[in-house]
Amino acid sequence: MSHKLKVGELNEAYLTEEEIWRIFTVVLSSKSVKSSTYKFALIKALIENLYQVNDRFELTYDQLAYSFTKVYWNLIVKHNLVKQNRGKNARVVTVIKDAQQKHQIPSDFSFDKLNGQLQIKLVSEIKTTMKQNVFGALYGDTGGKFYAFEHKSEYFKLNPAVHNFMLKYQRLVVNLTNYHMAVMIESLNEVPSINYLLGKVESIAKRSSLRPFEKILLNHFEHTCFYCGKPLSSAKGKTHVDHFIPWSFVQSDQLWNLVLSCQVCNNSKSDKLPKKYYLENIISRNHVLVLNEKDEKVSSLMTNYTDKKISLLYDYSIKNGFDVVWGQ
Ligand SMILES: [Zn+2]
Structure with a gap:
């Protein structure tokens, strides 16, 4: 089971754009029964951090977990879209809902309005979930070609070819990811329409105050x-x-x-x-x-x-x- 992986090496450094498109399309549109919105949120976190890589194309788990947590806080608390997979609630939903109740946070609070300590605590808990269910899963879905990772040292390195590709086709990748994420959320939640959802999904990563x-x-x-x-x-x-x-x-x-x-x-x-x-x-x-x-x-x-x-x-x-x- 790839999502149980604790470490994954980069399987192929030299990918053509055609191969990257093919992998993206398969990953975004695959409809496995066990699927959750995790992979979309991780791709959104990658997009948000594209300009944060160092000169070796590395990102930290904390950077990714911060963006990932923000996406889910805004989906779950602000937009009340609690169904993020089939069956019992996804772990990330439980963590966020519990924190909201414990601290009695009104549902119109976006993630960046939470106090710094609570943000750090949430990001750290959700990082644990990402280690258990997310990094390994997307690694498996992409055949180990998009990134390398290792839980122990929290090492994450994007394939330079994929980084370049995501910059070059950023707008398309963003739109495709939002669309497929909205389709999945629609199939799990009772919502008025896909257009209603697209608007929400497009803006979930956006900060409310600069x-x-x-x-x-x-x-x-x-x-x-x-x-x-x-x-x-x-x-x-x-x-x-x-x-x-x-x-x-x-x-x-x-x-x-x-x-x-x-x-x-x-x-x-x-x-x-x-x-x-x-x-x-x-x-x-x-x-x-x-x-x-x-x-x-x-x-x-x-x-x-x-x-x-x-x-x-x-x-x-x-x-x-x-x-x-x-x-x-
Ligand atoms: Zn002016």
Whole structure:
């Protein structure tokens, strides 16, 4: 039984895109009786951490468990979709429901609103579940070709070919994963329609507040709009934190991709990619954050950032259809 595996080596380093597509399609659409939504949540966690890999394509179990827990908290608590497999409740549902009841957390609380200690406790419990049921299972489903892992040292390494593929086809992979996840949740829960669910599944990884990032940016930079340079009003709701490369593409909140913006620029930019000229500006802006030595929080948020990463991300977003460029 592959889900019982404690360690898995990478079976094939050189995969063609065709092979990767084939494996993805099989994994996403397979309808085994024992299936749960686990594999979709792990793929969503991988997508959210694509830009967090180090130069050896490694991620930590904690990074993956954090994203995985957030996905389930929002599905189970916020959207009340408790059926995540057939038969008795999935372990992750029990862990989350128990925590919600014990701490009497209202169901409109998204994961990032929980206090830090509770988040850490939940992530740690769910990491244990992932070791028992998740890492080995997706490893087996992908024939050991997508990643290597080892529970003891919590080692996780993506196949570089798969990493490259996921960047290149990110939008398609995200849409396919959301679609198949919604189909499975629909078959397990009584819900109005697949479109109702797609909206929920698309946004489950999204953070509800970017306030912590706003504070960091206000601490480190002048209070002016990154795009037009005008002073930012301190009135409530007038200063926006903008995903430089749109969230709908990156699907995650990275400090190095967030800028302060005035309301006018933020509304007008919306879901579009800024002109190349701004890319140079955000790269110099990020240098300031990288060079900072006093703020440990910032140093940790900038770990694994490179100029090349944001430039690649910019090019990949164009390849993925974000070709309407915004700005003067
Ligand atoms: Zn502006």
